[in-house]
Amino acid sequence: MYRLCIIAEDETNACNVILQDMAVKRIVGVTVTKLKAKMDKDKPESKDLPEKIKNIIGKEYTLVIDIHKDNILNDSNIYYADDICDFKSTNKVSNSNFSKAEQYSLSVNEASSLYI
Numbered sequence: 001m002y003r004l005c006i007i008a009e010d011e012t013n014a015c016n017v018i019l020q021d022m023a024v025k026r027i028v029g030v031t032v033t034k035l036k037a038k039m040d041k042d043k044p045e046s047k048d049l050p051e052k053i054k055n056i057i058g059k060e061y062t063l064v065i066d067i068h069k070d071n072i073l074n075d076s077n078i079y080y081a082d083d084i085c086d087f088k089s090t091n092k093v094s095n096s097n098f099s100k101a102e103q104y105s106l107s108v109n110e111a112s113s114l115y116i
Helices: 021-028 032-042 069-073 087-094
Strands: 003-009 014-019 060-066 078-086 101-115
Touching: 021 032, 021 078, 069 078
Parallel strands: 014 078
Antiparallel strands: 003 014, 003 101, 060 078, 060 101
């Protein structure tokens, strides 16, 4: 399974957020795994991100993120998103039931990499 690492920010700070396949599918309509497979087939030597990923840069999204021990004890700024939706669709996320997650609205500054 592939994941997408983004740099996101709000008015207080910036952080790295790891988006799993299904979170990416929610905002771009296709999983990272399928995007990566298409990239490898169409342009195997290319390091460019797919247009669908580039299109999320500069947009606002609401994320449900996990707060892990490293975030608190070691001041880690790497978070994992359990869910994501368009900023205007926050009711979709707020209806979700995540026990250890917090909801934040962030703007995507950079989609930095697709990786395993």
